[in-house]
Each structure stands twice: as structure tokens, then as C-alpha cells.
Amino acid sequence: MKLSGSDIIVECLLEQGADTVFGYPGGAVLNIYDSLYKYSDKIHHIITSHEQGACHAADGYARSTGRTGVVIATSGPGATNLITGIATAYMDSVPLVAITGNVSRNLLGLDSFQEVDITGITMPITKHNFIVQNVEDLADTIRLAFRIASSGRKGPVLIDIPKDITAAFAEYEKQPAQAPFELPELDNADLDRAAELIKNSVRPYIYTGGGVIASDASEELKRLAELCDAPVSSSLMGQGAYDETDRRYIGMLGMHGTVKAAYALNHCDLFIGIGTRFSDRVTGDTSVFGKNAKIIHIDIDPAEFNKNIDVYTTVSGDVKAVLSALCEKIEQKHNPEWCSEVLDGDFGEPVQQGTEELPVTPQAVISKLDELTNGEAVISTEVGQNQMWAAQYYNYRKPRHFISSGGLGTMGFGLGASLGAKVGNPDKTVVNIAGDGSFAMNLNELITASAHGINIIQLVINNHVLGMVRQWQRLFYEKHFSQTTLDARHIDYVKLGEAFGIKTLVIEKNEDIQPVLSEALEISKSAPVMVEVRIDRDINVLPMIPAGKPVVDPITAISLDD
């Protein structure tokens, strides 16, 4: 059957099961939007306030559902507005297909109106990208883009489509979605070596990253932890892969990890890193990271082996397959002394304190949110203190419930991401935990929430400062709070919400926490809602390991007076 290029695009999206897309129309994608109009009963398009928000929404949709997210933007500025979103997805290995329009082929390369070389620009931040040169290649290019995005270590793929190609006609035949590319078979010798190390260890320690979630390997991870009789810790990205309420879970490792997790790192004899890339935010000083332990590194991407830290042995493959094979090779271990030393030990984890004037702490609010939602809400975050607090004080029970920009650290990510997460999980409570700084970056997406009835809860933890940068300025820049005090911004959040049609509540006393959160949860059943949480500006994120320092004895208190 002969179809227009734009109809072929929509048909191919449907082939891939992509029935929800995020985007923003414009000149070069007029034909595509005409097809979306025609297919509006089959494909749900959500227009955001800005292409960046659309890209983060597609990302949040992908992270929370495991499906490939789709974002559509027009040429030129539409395409460049996607860049932060694409780079965010790339750093966190999120499967995403970005479709951009471009000017017609006869105008390419001539500095035409709204022309930009988006394939050139996105080369370093995509797994692969395409510019479609013939309408006959269009369908297969889209199919291949989805396949690349969801194969191996997942990631974003961009397809740039000149406008005349969306208008041209080609033969189209429906095809089933293809399975991801196959990975090489597991190396049995590598598995045996890992199993032998596990067998001989008496103080094993399991550390998990986002790869466990990407590979849907939570069950296998749980089994391995039981068999090894080991404590389990996680990176920021790995949160929820292992039930954080389980006795074996000892919190995050790294810059803002728990004291317990740091202790275990330095006292274990075997460190099993699973689906992780050993980010500098976790390892600190790499020359002493896990220096008393042999390190096994399990990952789908061999390029991560010995990249950031030197390891003892590696197992390459899909985490689920590797863990499943590894569990077959090891027998039940018993390390009661080690487990009791770590799991039952009191390591003096810090507790947050408010002030007399502003007594509320993020810890109290987020812990209460955890309690009221049974730890089952999907939590997205912005970047900075809000992100660390959301990571530390909410206990993620399941994978795909913590949605955060770990690698790129994108302020302004969370609100867009929460919209995508809610669209992908309409029956779940979705909360974006933001600071006032990050929130201001992309608060325009509140419009999207109210316009489309995407019933998220927007929590703004308002301390009137860029708290994380302020924290570093206090510690390392002699309290020169350069450009991080936002007192000149007199924002009335209640009115702001009202302007966008979003009811806004305020928490300013400890007695407010429970009733306000309960009310917000109730409202979110039928409408989006915002909560401003007023806190003191000098509540810091603790524990803390300064960048590049060994992950030993984290800072647990920061004096405000010296």
C-alpha cells in the first residue's frame, strides 16, 4: 500500500507499540502532525510547553515503563531544544527515539530558515542517528532506530527527516516489531572465575547500578544476595532494583551514601559491582576504592570494564542472564559475623534538624510521603539537594520508581519526567521532588500538567537558595555564596499554581506535614497539585564525601558558625 512519509512514520510508531508520544509541532513537521491528527484515535500525542520538557517526558515515560520513549520536534530550534533531554537520556542509558523534522532536501546545507545540522550536533549524545535521504528508506530506518535504542546498553537514537520526505509517497507494508540485537554468549570461564571468588569470600558486598533495572533483574539480584549472604548497596541510578526495606539493604554508596555503605566498602573482601559504571560520584579517589577487596564487575557494556577503576575480574553480558547463570554456580553461603557487623551495626547516620523559625526538614516530609504512599509512588527528582534527599529518605521497594538524572545531573529534568511517568503509569501516584532552583528552570511544564490533566504532585522544597552549590561554597569557597541566594525572587507559589490552574498547599510547620501531604494525595486522584515546603537554607546533604576523596569516614556534620 502506498502511504505518505508522515503516515509511514505513524504506522511505524504503532508497529513498535509506541501509542504515546511527546512533542511540539512546527513548520518542518507539519505533515507529521497532519498524520497524527488523522491517527489521533490510535496514537496519543502530548504537547508540552517546550521541546526540552517533551524530551524529559519521553525519558520519564521510558524509565518508568521500560518501553522506548518517543519525542517529536521540528527543525532548527525545535531540534536544538531537545539536546539537554537527549544528553540526559544518553548518560543514563534510557531508550528513546527522537524524531526531528528538517528542511526539504533541496534546502539542506544552504542555511535555510530553521535549518540545523542536528545529526552532527547529537552525534556524541546518541547511540546512533540518521538523516533519512529517501522515502523508501524511511520505514526501515525507524524500525532500526527502535531496535538500536532498545538493544544492549540502551540509549537515545535520533532520526532527522527532511520535510519533503514526509510528503513523498512510498510502498508500506506493516511488520512486527523486531527483537533487540542478540548479545554474545556468556563466557563460562568468566562466570566460573566469579563463582570461585564468591565461594572463597567471607565478607562479600553487592553493589548495584541502573543496569539491574534496565535488565529487569531484580529477582535474580535478590537471589544472588541471599545465596552470597551479603549486604546490598546501590548507586543513585540503581535505587529500587533491590527492595530498600529489606534487611540486607544498607543505602546508597558514594558522595552522599550512608556511613554504613562506606564502612562495608572498606571492610569487604569481595566487591560485586553489577550493572554499574563506577561513576566518579561513587568512587571518589579511585586509587583506594575498595582497596581491601577483589572487585568483580558485571555489565552489559565491556567498555565500562577497567574504564573508571581497575577490577579483578569481569563478566560481560545482560545482567539478568549473568546473575541467573551465576546463581546456578554458587552454593548457599553463610557469613553471619560479617552480616551482623554491617547490618546490625550503628554507624551514626546523620539526622536532619530544622530551626525554630523553620522547623520542617526534608527528611521528615519525604519519610512521611514514603509512609503515606507505602513506598509505592513513582518519585522523580530535579538535581541538587532535593535529588539526594529524595534518594535518601524515600525507601524504593521496586525498580522504575525512582526517576532521576544521575549522569548528566540535569536541573529542570524532574517535572517533565514526572509527566511522562504519570502518563505511562496512570494508576500510580507520581511525585516530582524539586528544589526551588530546579523548579524555576522548567516550571512552564505545570501548564502541560493542568492542560492534559496529568495528575502529578509537584513538591517544591523551598529554601530560597541553590542549596547544593551553597553547601559546596560553605565547605570549599569560604562561604562566598556567589549567586546562590535567591532572596530577590519573591515567588508566591500558591498564586503561581493558581495561575496555571493547579491547587497549591504549603507546609511550614511540622504539624502541616501529614495533613497537607494527605490532602495533596487526595487531590492528585483527580487533578495535579503542588506543595511548597518551606525549609531552612542551611540544611545540608549528609553524609558527604568531598569530590575525589576516598570513600572513607564521610562527613556527618557541617558546622555553620566557624
Next chain:
Amino acid sequence: MKEYVLSVKVANNNGVLLRVASLFSRRFFNIKSLNVAETETPEISRMTIVVAGDRKILEQIKNQLLKLYEVQEVNILDNAVCREHILIRAGRSEDDRHKIIEIANLYRAKPVDIHPDSIMVELTGEPAKIDSFIDLLKPFGIVKMVRSGISALERD
């Protein structure tokens, strides 16, 4: 830092050279030379890349290259025939020209363009041979030269 020779098979598509070059640049890998052309199969090109580094960096380069969708195969060459081609013009007098021809004969280099005072010759050989040829021509004054970079194929 040691030098290593990589032979990389890539899809012969628009932009593939840019993808590879961009990878080296953003990961701060050091390219000493890069040579690319079609193979016996027109859809496939072969790049011969000389890199400086240690074994660890080499392993990184290989693994990172293999992540590019259009890269099909990466071989680190240990036992290969390595050749380089040079075009070089040298000399400031007729006397120089005669002496350069003598040296060229010893190296089996071929004169390709002759002027009254200078001469352009071409030579193909192992990089070390090219280096020593250049050294011998230096006293005559090198007017201009171009080296092709190494191309290499594994011995069977």
C-alpha cells in the same frame, strides 16, 4: 607511550569517518594517523588507525569503537604488513637534484616531477623506512611533503 595499529571495518556510509573521529576526540584518545578507503566490498570501508597509548587505553578504544553502530570489526594488529606512502619535494640546486636522485635510487623511490633545482619523488614502504628517507633528504631542504598515514593488513 607505545604506538599501536588498529584495523577497523566500518559501514561505508556518510558520516562514518566523523563518528569515529568524534569518538577519539571526545574521549581524548590520541590519533597518530588515520587512513580510510573502500574495501573489496563497496559497502565496507577499512580504517587503519595508529594510536598512541598503553594496553589499557587500547582496550578502551577498541570497546568504545565497537559500540558505534557502523563499526563492524576492530582488530589490534600485532603481525601485519604496514605500509606508508610519501610524496616529497626537496632540493635547492641542480647539484641537490642529482644527489637526491642517488638517494632515491637506493630507496627505490620514484621521481614523479622534476624542476631545474628540485625534485618530487614518491616512496612506499614501512614507516621507519619513510622516516629515514625524510632524514636523508632534510639537508637538501624539504620544500613540501605529504605522508599518507599507515595502511595495514594482518599476515595470514
